[in-house]
Amino acid sequence: MEKSLVINPDKCTGCLQCELACSYENEGVFNPSKSRIKVFTFHQEGRFVPYTCTQCSEAWCQQACPVDAISLNPVTGAKEVNESSCVGCKVCTISCPFGTINYNQSSGKVIKCDLCGGNPKCVEACPTQAITYVDADQTGLDKMRQWATETDNSSSTNTANA
Amino acid sequence: MSWAGKLLRVNLTTAEITTESLNEEWKNDYLGSRGLASKYLSEEIDPACDPLSAENKMIMATGPLTGTSAATAGRYVVVTKGPLTNCIACSNSGGFIGAEMKNAGWDMVIFEGKSPKPVYLYVENDKAELLDADEIWGTSVWNTDEWLHNKHQDPLLRIAAVGRPAENGCFYAGIVNDLHRAAGRSGVGSVMASKNLKAVAIRGTKGVGNISDPEGFMKAVNEGKAVLAENPVTGQGLPAYGTQVLMNVINEIGALPAHNMKDVQFDGAHAISGEAMHEPRKSDGKPNLTTNAACFGCTIACGRISTIDQGHFSVENKSQYWGNSGGLEYEAAWALGADNGVDDLDALTYVNFICNEEGFDPITFGATVAAAMEMYEDGVLTKEQTGGIEFNFGSALALTKAADWVAANEGFGVDLALGSKRLCEKYGRPELSMTVKGQEFPAYDPRGIQGIGLNYATSNRGACHVRGYTVASEVLGIPEKTDPLTAEGKPGLVKAFQDATGAVDSSGICLFTTFAWSLDNIAPQVEAACGGGWTAERLAEVGERIWNLEREFNLKAGITSADDTLPARLRTEAAKTGPAKGLVSKVEEMMPEYYELRGWSTDGVPTEETRKKLGLS
Numbered sequence: 001m002e003k004s005l006v007i008n009p010d011k012c013t014g015c016l017q018c019e020l021a022c023s024y025e026n027e028g029v030f031n032p033s034k035s036r037i038k039v040f041t042f043h044q045e046g047r048f049v050p051y052t053c054t055q056c057s058e059a060w061c062q063q064a065c066p067v068d069a070i071s072l073n074p075v076t077g078a079k080e081v082n083e084s085s086c087v088g089c090k091v092c093t094i095s096c097p098f099g100t101i102n103y104n105q106s107s108g109k110v111i112k113c114d115l116c117g118g119n120p121k122c123v124e125a126c127p128t129q130a131i132t133y134v135d136a137d138q139t140g141l142d143k144m145r146q147w148a149t150e151t152d153n154s155s156s157t158n159t160a161n162a
Numbered sequence: 163m164s165w166a167g168k169l170l171r172v173n174l175t176t177a178e179i180t181t182e183s184l185n186e187e188w189k190n191d192y193l194g195s196r197g198l199a200s201k202y203l204s205e206e207i208d209p210a211c212d213p214l215s216a217e218n219k220m221i222m223a224t225g226p227l228t229g230t231s232a233a234t235a236g237r238y239v240v241v242t243k244g245p246l247t248n249c250i251a252c253s254n255s256g257g258f259i260g261a262e263m264k265n266a267g268w269d270m271v272i273f274e275g276k277s278p279k280p281v282y283l284y285v286e287n288d289k290a291e292l293l294d295a296d297e298i299w300g301t302s303v304w305n306t307d308e309w310l311h312n313k314h315q316d317p318l319l320r321i322a323a324v325g326r327p328a329e330n331g332c333f334y335a336g337i338v339n340d341l342h343r344a345a346g347r348s349g350v351g352s353v354m355a356s357k358n359l360k361a362v363a364i365r366g367t368k369g370v371g372n373i374s375d376p377e378g379f380m381k382a383v384n385e386g387k388a389v390l391a392e393n394p395v396t397g398q399g400l401p402a403y404g405t406q407v408l409m410n411v412i413n414e415i416g417a418l419p420a421h422n423m424k425d426v427q428f429d430g431a432h433a434i435s436g437e438a439m440h441e442p443r444k445s446d447g448k449p450n451l452t453t454n455a456a457c458f459g460c461t462i463a464c465g466r467i468s469t470i471d472q473g474h475f476s477v478e479n480k481s482q483y484w485g486n487s488g489g490l491e492y493e494a495a496w497a498l499g500a501d502n503g504v505d506d507l508d509a510l511t512y513v514n515f516i517c518n519e520e521g522f523d524p525i526t527f528g529a530t531v532a533a534a535m536e537m538y539e540d541g542v543l544t545k546e547q548t549g550g551i552e553f554n555f556g557s558a559l560a561l562t563k564a565a566d567w568v569a570a571n572e573g574f575g576v577d578l579a580l581g582s583k584r585l586c587e588k589y590g591r592p593e594l595s596m597t598v599k600g601q602e603f604p605a606y607d608p609r610g611i612q613g614i615g616l617n618y619a620t621s622n623r624g625a626c627h628v629r630g631y632t633v634a635s636e637v638l639g640i641p642e643k644t645d646p647l648t649a650e651g652k653p654g655l656v657k658a659f660q661d662a663t664g665a666v667d668s669s670g671i672c673l674f675t676t677f678a679w680s681l682d683n684i685a686p687q688v689e690a691a692c693g694g695g696w697t698a699e700r701l702a703e704v705g706e707r708i709w710n711l712e713r714e715f716n717l718k719a720g721i722t723s724a725d726d727t728l729p730a731r732l733r734t735e736a737a738k739t740g741p742a743k744g745l746v747s748k749v750e751e752m753m754p755e756y757y758e759l760r761g762w763s764t765d766g767v768p769t770e771e772t773r774k775k776l777g778l779s
Contacts, residue, residue, distance in 0.1 A: 013401075013453075013454055013455055013456035013460075013463035013465075014455055014456050014463075015456035015457070015458070015459060015460050015461060015463060016258075016456075016458055016459060017231060017459060017461060020230075020231040020459060021231065023369060024231060027369065028371060029368075029369030029370060029371035030229055030230050030231055030369055030370040030371070031265060031367065031368070031369025031370065032261075032265070033265065033318070033366070033367040033369070034367070034369065043341065043485075043486065043487070044485035044486055045485070045486060046452035046453050046455075046467040046468075046469075046486035047453070048453075048455070105367075125231070127387065127391065127461035127463075128463075
């Protein structure tokens with residue numbers, strides 16, 4: 001079963017544990033500047049929003065890459081960068097509408113979320129479940145459940161009886 | 163190894179910047195952050211120096227865990243000789259700049275001398291330079307933050323800065339980083355400004371690696387996080403209510419000082435509590451609290467993000483304060499509120515914003531206003547001296563005006579910027595200053611919580627709760643419950659808390675973890691990160707060594723055992739209400755046993771045997 005990252009900004013506290021876990025998994029150091037997931041702080045509004053690649057089905061980055069360095073992992077659904085093929089031309093960073101694929105100065109290649117091969121470390125590290133990893137067909141389940149709990153059974157019954 | 167292994171030395175007089183390897187021997191004896199920086203300071207300056215002279219130095223330091231994924235590991239400290247106390251000062255702050263410094267590859271930055279003109283330090287990994295700060299001198303921290311982000315076109319730059327009060331010589335100016343986190347106490351910001359240093363801006367992209375045992379580290383860190391999540395204080399109370407969870411609790415046990423510590427309970431406590439911050443306002447239906455917020459790597463997230471009611475008198479026609487910013491923590495809510503008898507949550511939030519915007523300590527500021535209010539009610543101060551307004555206890559208008567005046571160094575604000583000790587001396591009422599070694603008390607009354615009084619009296623940076631937070635044991639039962647009303651057993655409790663705190667501060671994590679963690683939870687994380695045999699026992703010994711090092715600094719600075727006491731009010735005027743009714747602080751009764759347990763002479767001086775045991779040279 002393919003799974004997707006689901007982000008609920010309302011639960012995020014801006015602690016950056018996701019960025020630490022991501023950079024440690026992928027770079028071997030704790031380094032938010034090399035994280036594939038980023039938390040944005042909107043100070044005036046008092047909001048924190050984690051943001052990363054949503055693994056488009058028809059991925060702009062993949063279409064744009066002139067050397068076919070970006071491929072689909074059929075198990076996880078992630079679009080993964082093949083480091084040995086990537087030439088660091090950055091065309092994918094221009095084509096991605098969301099800005100979630102970026103150049104890495106240290107390696108001369110691009111980096112993006114690859115779902116850690118199906119075991120995303122950001123999900124494990126998030127202390128508030130603001131980032132979860134769920135059935136790709138049911139990413140709206142939590143929101144549906146929330147609305148479902150607010151459905152007023154008694155009033156609809158009353159209406160039916162009236 | 164987890165330390166970066168390098169420090170930056172910035173000579174502001176000559177504008178020379180050099181790099182050094184971290185002293186290996188010292189880091190094994192003092193760990194990092196508070197301990198290590200205190201060792202460097204003790205070795206490099208004369209403790210008797212004028213804190214606002216070029217002779218003083220200022221050290222920003224991280225710990226070995228800072229910047230790692232250990233829960234709360236984003237702390238840094240500012241260590242210097244403090245102008246408020248004339249003692250060694252160590253102010254600890256969260257936010258994000260500590261981790262950024264480590265990410266740039268530096269354990270600490272030592273500032274020395276004095277720049278001939280306003281400058282700021284810009285650090286980008288290995289590159290460090292002093293740049294012109296003429297355009298931001300004379301402006302607030304918030305303005306400085308915005309200006310630097312714009313100038314460097316870098317939204318990810320982390321910034322620590324001082325505001326106008328620091329430049330104007332306010333004795334309790336702090337250093338504010340990331341807009342609303344602060345190295346707040348003892349006047350460390352005034353030291354920074356005295357060196358013509360306006361800000362430190364850091365961008366680090368190297369990361370923190372060199373973990374001694376990576377697998378063991380992740381295991382220890384994850385176990386630690388699980389303990390924090392399951393603990394009712396760190397897992398529920400602090401995220402929901404912040405430190406403000408304490409307001410009603412401390413009031414109920416009769417240890418909430420009010421009206422410049424004349425009282426130990428405050429009728430308006432609920433109105434300024436963490437619970438009240440959740441309640442919808444009448445005007446717009448929104449609560450004061452928007453959300454909780456975390457510092458770097460913190461899985462507790464006790465920080466408050468708040469708004470002020472746009473219709474409140476304090477922000478009328480001031481739309482710059484209508485958005486969200488750092489809200490009230492318990493100590494600030496107490497000092498600005500209960501101690502002044504003010505129960506107006508919006509007024510307190512406004513003053514808290516101003517303290518962050520302009521960089522001054524809300525505890526000392528609030529307690530100074532309280533002393534002024536008492537002098538006003540006693541007829542020592544008149545309306546002419548207090549800017550033409552009534553300065554009675556309970557006046558939200560007086561409080562907000564006072565903050566505006568201190569921010570701008572105007573009128574009565576010039577007096578208030580002195581802190582309560584110098585203010586009360588100036589007007590001939592020194593006994594009304596609720597201070598130890600010149601620093602104002604935080605929010606726990608030593609008549610209702612006896613152990614904390616001994617901690618205040620012996621704290622190396624003047625009255626302070628985060629040097630030995632025995633409230634955890636005496637009120638919350640952590641790690642085990644002791645009776646807050648008795649003196650018995652408290653000297654040992656105080657010493658244990660003080661020593662453990664020294665180690666926690668020096669590791670680079672937040673003291674608040676210790677609501678759930680003991681040194682037994684921390685040692686495996688330090689050991690896996692650093693290697694070299696870090697046990698809970700060794701950490702406690704490091705803490706004790708630090709405590710004695712700080713003590714020796716202060717003795718050389720002129721402190722004596724006569725300074726290890728509390729104001730007469732707390733020793734002679736009994737609590738009037740609540741469970742502690744009829745009690746005074748028994749600090750004098752506890753002191754001899756404390757000195758003995760510390761291995762100090764009856765004059766409060768570490769004996770040769772103690773110095774030898776701890777390897778103090």
